[in-house]
Amino acid sequence: MPRRSDGSKEAIIIWSDRPALELGGLQVQIRATCNALSALDLQPILIEPEPSLRHASPGCIESAHAYRRSEQAVARLAKSATAIYCARLYDRFALLQLAHLFRLASDLPVVLRCATTADAARVARALPRARPNAAVLFVHCLNQRSVDILRRLAVRDCVVPLLAFNSLPQPLPGCVAVTPREPRFFYCGRHAPSKNVETLAHAWKHAGQGRRLLMYGDRSLQHLALEKAGISYLGRYQLQVPFSTGDVVFIPSFREGHPNVLVEAFGAGAVVVGTAVPGVREHLEEGRGIGISKPFDLRALEDAVCRAVRLSHQTRATVGRRAFAYFLRNFMRDRPSGVVAIETALDYCRRTQAN
Numbered sequence: 001m002p003r004r005s006d007g008s009k010e011a012i013i014i015w016s017d018r019p020a021l022e023l024g025g026l027q028v029q030i031r032a033t034c035n036a037l038s039a040l041d042l043q044p045i046l047i048e049p050e051p052s053l054r055h056a057s058p059g060c061i062e063s064a065h066a067y068r069r070s071e072q073a074v075a076r077l078a079k080s081a082t083a084i085y086c087a088r089l090y091d092r093f094a095l096l097q098l099a100h101l102f103r104l105a106s107d108l109p110v111v112l113r114c115a116t117t118a119d120a121a122r123v124a125r126a127l128p129r130a131r132p133n134a135a136v137l138f139v140h141c142l143n144q145r146s147v148d149i150l151r152r153l154a155v156r157d158c159v160v161p162l163l164a165f166n167s168l169p170q171p172l173p174g175c176v177a178v179t180p181r182e183p184r185f186f187y188c189g190r191h192a193p194s195k196n197v198e199t200l201a202h203a204w205k206h207a208g209q210g211r212r213l214l215m216y217g218d219r220s221l222q223h224l225a226l227e228k229a230g231i232s233y234l235g236r237y238q239l240q241v242p243f244s245t246g247d248v249v250f251i252p253s254f255r256e257g258h259p260n261v262l263v264e265a266f267g268a269g270a271v272v273v274g275t276a277v278p279g280v281r282e283h284l285e286e287g288r289g290i291g292i293s294k295p296f297d298l299r300a301l302e303d304a305v306c307r308a309v310r311l312s313h314q315t316r317a318t319v320g321r322r323a324f325a326y327f328l329r330n331f332m333r334d335r336p337s338g339v340v341a342i343e344t345a346l347d348y349c350r351r352t353q354a355n
Contacts, residue, residue, distance in 0.1 A: 012042045012342060013077050015070070016087035026115070028260055029166065030087055033338035040339070042082060047073050067093045071100055083109040083342055085140075094122050098130040098137075102158070105135035109345040111162070113140045113338065115257030117278045120146035124153050132158040138348070140164060140341035142257035145278035160348065164340040166258050167333040171267050171324070183271075183316060184247045185213050185308065188237070188261045191220035196252040196275070198224070199301055205229040207305040213250075216242060245269035245324075246316045248308050254295050256280050258337075266327035269320035273308050283330075288322045 016030050034044040047070060067090065078084060084104055089112065090097055101110050114120045123139060139161045141147045150161040185208075189195055197215075201224045204213045212230045215221050216237050225233035234242070241264050243249055249265040251274035256262075258279045265272045266283070274280040275295035284291050290307055294300040311319075333340070 010042060010082040011045050011077065011080055012037050013074060013081050013084045014044050014046045014087055014338075015074050015084065016046060016048060026087065029336060029338060032336035033085070036335050036339045037342075045077055045081075047077070063092065067096070071097070075100075075104070078104050078108065081108060083111065083346060085338055085342055086110065086112045087338070088113065089119055089122060095126045095129055098123065098126045101137055102130060102132045102135050105137050106133060109138060109342075109349050110135075111138040111140050111338075111341050111345050113142075113341075114146050114150075115142055116255050117143065117145045117149060118255060119257075120149040123159070124149055127153065127159070134158075136160055138162055138341065138345040140338065142166065142337065143279040144282055146257075160345075162341045162344050164337040164344070165331060166260055166263050166337050167331050167335075167340075168263055168267050168327075169334050170332065171327065181246075183311070184243065185211055186216065186243050186247060186249045186270075187213060187221075187252075188216040188242070188249065188264075189251075189259070190217055191224075194253055194255045196254050196295060196301075197221065199298055200250055200252040200305075201226075201229070201231055203298060203301040203305050204231060207302040207309075209306070209309050211309050214242065241265075241268055243268055243270045245320050246313075247271070248273060248311070248316070250305075250308075251275065251280055252292060252295065252301060253277060253280070263327070263331045266323040266331060269324040271308070271311065271316050271319045272323065273304050283326065286322070287319060288326050289319060 014030060014034060034046065037044045086101060101112060104110050114123060120141065137159050139150055139159055141161050141163050142165060144163060147161045147163050150159050153159060187197060187200060191197055208230045210230065212232060215224060215231060215233045216235065218236065222233045225231050243265065245268060248271045249261060251259055251262060251272060253275055256277055256279035262272055262280060262283060272284060272289035273292065274284055274289060275292040277295060281291060290304060292300055292304040
């Protein structure tokens with residue numbers, strides 16, 4: 001549960017579900033946020049749920065008790081906090097959690113992270129029943145579609161959506177002119193149902209045209225590696241991304257907020273082949289990548305694979321340059337997105353109080 005070092009300054013509370021996979025996208029962002037807050041002399045306090053809450057089931061009394069203990073821990077620490085950053089809206093307890101966040105927001109800024117449009121829609125559905133008071137809840141959105149959903153809501157002006165993309169402090173090694181070499185093809189991520197990696201593997205077997213797909217991620221991807229089908233599993237990568245300018249990175253997900261691998265690929269000048277879902281589509285527009293029109297359709301994914309393996313050297317270079325220029329304008333930032341959202345909320349409150 002709560003962890004705090006003695007002698008800390010005003011605290012930012014990170015209320016988060018730590019995934020079983022330590023290097024999941026949420027955990028990467030939480031680590032970056034905690035590190036950045038420490039650099040700003042704000043001591044982060046990480047409150048994690050108990051195992052029974054992580055795997056909550058309908059009507060599970062044990063999970064309900066675990067949620068209440070987590071909620072009580074947040075309430076106790078909120079008395080000395082500068083702000084609260086809630087990194088996850090719990091599936092089974094969204095209504096209770098939202099009502100609790102509004103109560104806390106009466107005394108200090110509260111930022112709720114809505115990673116995907118599904119999260120924003122859940123907030124929209126729960127808000128009328130959460131009976132918000134005069135307090136304002138800040139919602140950290142990772143894509144424009146989520147912002148649009150919440151702006152249409154307008155429930156007594158109680159929600160302020162904040163758009164802040166995931167980011168990197170600098171370009172990644174490999175951002176050089178594309179050489180005429182053959183491109184490499186990658187999938188980098190978790191093996192979760194929403195990532196659609198099983199369909200990608202199936203599409204690659206039929207449309208990979210003898211090329212090799214390199215998979216990086218947790219060990220659950222290992223069973224997809226088939227040498228005859230041209231798929232290799234190479235484990236996890238840490239700080240050094242495996243792809244570089246001119247390589248091709250697949251993001252076949254059903255649902256995304258704003259994937260870290262997209263930021264990394266753009267920062268390396270790689271070509272992204274991604275599904276037309278919020279969090280990916282808006283960044284691939286204007287020739288900055290290749291879109292998969294129907295993420296649930298195997299034929300659409302096979303067509304995208306065919307297009308990717310047939311890309312000319314010149315086309316890969318052009319798309320990579322556009323992606324890299326977009327990275328410099330939108331994704332290169334010293335502070336992680338969570339810290340940007342927190343600072344924006346604090347500034348909003350200061351300006352409101354001044355007026």
